[in-house]
Amino acid sequence: MTTAAYTDLLHLAAGLQLLCAVGAVWRRQLGPSVRLLSAQGTALAAIPFVSGLYRHEGHLVGVALAVLVLRGGMLPWLVSRLVPTIVRPAADWTDSGRYAGSDLDLDLDVPGSGSAMRPEPHAHDDPEETREPTPLVSTTVSLLLTAALTALAYAVSRPLVTLDPSPATHAAPAALAVILIGLLVLTTRRRAVSQVIGFLTLDNGIAALAFLLTSGVPLVVELGASLDLLLAVLVVAALTGRMRVKFGGTDLGELQELHE
Amino acid sequence: MSAAGAAGMVLQVAATAAGAPLVVGGMRQVRARLEGRAGAGWAQPWRDLRKQLGKQRIDPAGTTVVFAAAPFLLAGTSLLIAAIVPAVTTASPLDPVGDLFAVVGLLLVGTVALTLAGIDTGTAFGGMGASREVTIAALVEPTVLVAGFALSVPVHSSNLGEIVAATVGDPGRVASPAAMLAFAALAVVVVAETGRLPVDNPATHLELTMVHEAMILEYTGPRLALIEWAAAVRLTVLLALLANLFVPWGVADAGSGTVGLLVGLLAVAGKVLVFAVVLAGVEVFLAKLRLFRVPELLAGSFLLGLLAVTTSYFLAAPG
Numbered sequence: 253m254t255t256a257a258y259t260d261l262l263h264l265a266a267g268l269q270l271l272c273a274v275g276a277v278w279r280r281q282l283g284p285s286v287r288l289l290s291a292q293g294t295a296l297a298a299i300p301f302v303s304g305l306y307r308h309e310g311h312l313v314g315v316a317l318a319v320l321v322l323r324g325g326m327l328p329w330l331v332s333r334l335v336p337t338i339v340r341p342a343a344d345w346t347d348s349g350r351y352a353g354s355d356l357d358l359d360l361d362v363p364g365s366g367s368a369m370r371p372e373p374h375a376h377d378d379p380e381e382t383r384e385p386t387p388l389v390s391t392t393v394s395l396l397l398t399a400a401l402t403a404l405a406y407a408v409s410r411p412l413v414t415l416d417p418s419p420a421t422h423a424a425p426a427a428l429a430v431i432l433i434g435l436l437v438l439t440t441r442r443r444a445v446s447q448v449i450g451f452l453t454l455d456n457g458i459a460a461l462a463f464l465l466t467s468g469v470p471l472v473v474e475l476g477a478s479l480d481l482l483l484a485v486l487v488v489a490a491l492t493g494r495m496r497v498k499f500g501g502t503d504l505g506e507l508q509e510l511h512e
Numbered sequence: 513m514s515a516a517g518a519a520g521m522v523l524q525v526a527a528t529a530a531g532a533p534l535v536v537g538g539m540r541q542v543r544a545r546l547e548g549r550a551g552a553g554w555a556q557p558w559r560d561l562r563k564q565l566g567k568q569r570i571d572p573a574g575t576t577v578v579f580a581a582a583p584f585l586l587a588g589t590s591l592l593i594a595a596i597v598p599a600v601t602t603a604s605p606l607d608p609v610g611d612l613f614a615v616v617g618l619l620l621v622g623t624v625a626l627t628l629a630g631i632d633t634g635t636a637f638g639g640m641g642a643s644r645e646v647t648i649a650a651l652v653e654p655t656v657l658v659a660g661f662a663l664s665v666p667v668h669s670s671n672l673g674e675i676v677a678a679t680v681g682d683p684g685r686v687a688s689p690a691a692m693l694a695f696a697a698l699a700v701v702v703v704a705e706t707g708r709l710p711v712d713n714p715a716t717h718l719e720l721t722m723v724h725e726a727m728i729l730e731y732t733g734p735r736l737a738l739i740e741w742a743a744a745v746r747l748t749v750l751l752a753l754l755a756n757l758f759v760p761w762g763v764a765d766a767g768s769g770t771v772g773l774l775v776g777l778l779a780v781a782g783k784v785l786v787f788a789v790v791l792a793g794v795e796v797f798l799a800k801l802r803l804f805r806v807p808e809l810l811a812g813s814f815l816l817g818l819l820a821v822t823t824s825y826f827l828a829a830p831g
Contacts, residue, residue: 260688267689267823274819278812395811399818406822426823 258306259419262464265298266423269460270402273433273453277398278391285449286332293323296456299463303420315474319459322478327452330485334445334492389440398433405429412465424464430457442503444492448485455481514766520601520773527777528594528752532744533557535751535784539792540715546796557744564737572730575632582629583735587742589622594745599752600776602673602680603766611670612660615753616653619705622746623649626739630727641726644803648711648723651810652704655817659697662690662820663757672753676760686758690824693816695758700813702754706747708791710801711809721800748784751791755783 272292279285297320304312389397405428413421434454441447459477537554544551572579596610596618610618627645630638664670666685667678679685704711707724714724728739756763762779764772801809 260684263823264689267693267819270819271693274815391808392811395808395815399815402815402819402822 255306255419258302261302262299262419263423265295265302266426266460266464268292268295268298269456270426270430270433273430273437273457274395274398276437276449276453277394277433280391282335282443282445282449283332285446286328286335289331289449289452290324290328292453292456293325293328294320296460296463297324299460303463311471315471318471318475318478322482323452323456323459327481327485330482330489331445331448331452334448334489388442394436394440397436401432401436402429405432420464424461427457427460427464430454430460433457444488444495448488451484452481514603516764516768516773517601517603517607517766518605520764520768520776521595521604521606523773523777524597524600524604524780525591525594527600527781528745528748529591531781531784532748533561533741535748535788536744538785539788542789542792543796546793557740561737561741564732564740565734567733569733569735572633574634575730578625578632579629579730580735582625582632583731583738583742585625586622587738587745589618589625590742590745590749593618594749596672597749597753598673598676598756598760598763599749599780600773601764601766601768602677603764603768604673607671607673610672612664612672612675613657613670615672616656616660619656619746620649620653622742626727633730635730637726637729641723641729644723645727648704648806648810651807651814652701655697655701655810655814656705658814658817658821659694659701662694662817662824665821665824666690672757676756676763677765679757679760680763683761688824690820691758693820693823695754697813697817697820698754698757700809700816702750703791704806704810704813706743706750708747709795710798711806713800751784751787752780755787756780759783 269292272288272295275288276285276292279288297316299316300312300319301316304310304316406425409425409428412424415421431454434450434452434457437450437453438447439450441450459474534554534557537552537557540556541551541554592606592610593615595604596606596615598604598607623645627642627649630642630645632638660670663675667675669675685691703709707714712723713721724743728736731739762775762783764776768776
């Protein structure tokens with residue numbers, strides 16, 4: 253593999269990962285978010301794969317395969333099991349339910365989308381489970397925050413890049429941005445599933461940074477960290493199941509106060 | 513200034529002026545066919561324009577020169593943009609003086625003229641449409657600039673002709689992450705700027721939802737014809753610009769002869785046609801976005817533009 257192709261592929265993988273993280277901020281539907289998470293894991297796996305091919309190091313390719321199976325397949329699959337499979341008839345754009353109650357709906361040229369598909373009050377909890385409710389920070393503000401965080405990541409990682417300029421370190425700011433975006437998702441979402449997605453995004457960013465800055469993590473370390481992650485997701489899965497049984501929803505805001 | 517460049521400029525202005533209503537008609541036709549209607553035919557906008565040009569001009573009571581001048585300002589800036597952008601040729605004589613920022617500014621001059629005219633009529637709908645249009649424009653302009661930065665960083669020039677010429681010389685640049693992000697951002701922006709779905713519904717005449725139509729509600733006859741023609745020119749020029757920034761092959765340069773210019777004309781016409789058909793086809797599947805969610809979409813496209821700048825600036829550093 254030539255150096256130019258290696259650089260391009262590496263940057264493409266890092267850029268794709270960043271784009272998937274941005275998508276996690278943008279979309280509030282949980283189903284597409286999980287698919288984005290899977291794409292993100294695949295992009296992450298491409299980083300050690302490409303560097304392994306470029307430097308002719310077999311164990312990096314092995315690490316890449318392990319990462320692909322775990323973060324591209326297994327973890328997103330586990331998370332997708334947490335999302336209730338209620339098919340909602342309304343498309344994402346039409347926004348039904350979110351503004352249920354505000355009558356002055358400007359979507360008059362889309363007949364039926366506003367009123368007909370609004371969830372019934374008593375069925376309110378179940379459809380709401382498949383998407384993030386009005387987040388603590390509005391989508392527009394989170395997108396602008398994401399822009400600021402990306403710029404911040406590039407600003408603070410400049411010394412790192414100048415320390416050892418190589419194609420891999422040039423992509424490191426993108427991984428740092430993914431970490432910050434993961435933190436943003438983790439702190440601004442209410443649903444347990446969205447928070448898991450934020451947490452996994454954060455961890456994908458950390459792994460990408462490790463792959464880009466060091467010339468590859470030993471297989472044992474990578475496996476250890478990944479098993480920790482798997483355990484954490486399994487614990488959250490169990491917790492979510494318990495929460496749904498106890499409270500009927502997974503809004504973590506419900507846990508802030510003691511109830512009788 | 514080369515003779516080929518001047519000829520190309522004349523050619524692209526004439527082609528845009530004549531072809532823009534056909535582009536709009538074609539888009540309506542594609543939409544009609546996909547929705548199962550027969551459609552009015554791709555030449556219908558020209559027939560509408562001819563009909564409106566034959567009608568009497570009416571000045572609403574109380575309107576001033578702002579109202580009378582707006583259609584001409586809009587049409588003039590649209591034609592000027594058509595002369596600047598590298599559509600048929602990259603060697604337009606106006607290209608060195610009008611870079612990306614000039615084009616964005618000219619677009620804004622036309623938009624502001626129309627919003628002022630909307631306010632000038634003193635009707636509720638005119639003011640409402642103007643307020644919405646300005647909201648969208650304020651969110652769109654930064655995205656255009658940022659996405660333009662992303663394209664101009666690798667070329668070291670904000671000159672549109674040079675960006676296009678550099679892309680012709682280095683085709684791999686189109687596939688770079690920065691270019692793709694910038695393309696996505698610019699595509700959203702073109703949709704918002706030309707008032708297409710999901711930002712504005714070009715077919716609606718329902719007062720509560722319309723943006724562009726609300727501003728021009730008081731226009732009749734020749735002035736309405738001028739505004740609709742200018743809006744079509746804007747759409748065509750922006751599509752041509754988008755096409756040539758990312759798929760620049762076939763565009764003529766300073767050394768091209770008659771054949772080169774004709775090839776450039778055919779190439780850009782084909783590209784605009786493909787883009788227009790795709791846009792119309794996608795629109796069939798979209799509903800208009802709530803006005804309050806438009807900032808969300810535009811913030812997203814701004815973020816894509818910013819990511820494009822950061823990737824083109826940081827990843828393109830010699831490594």
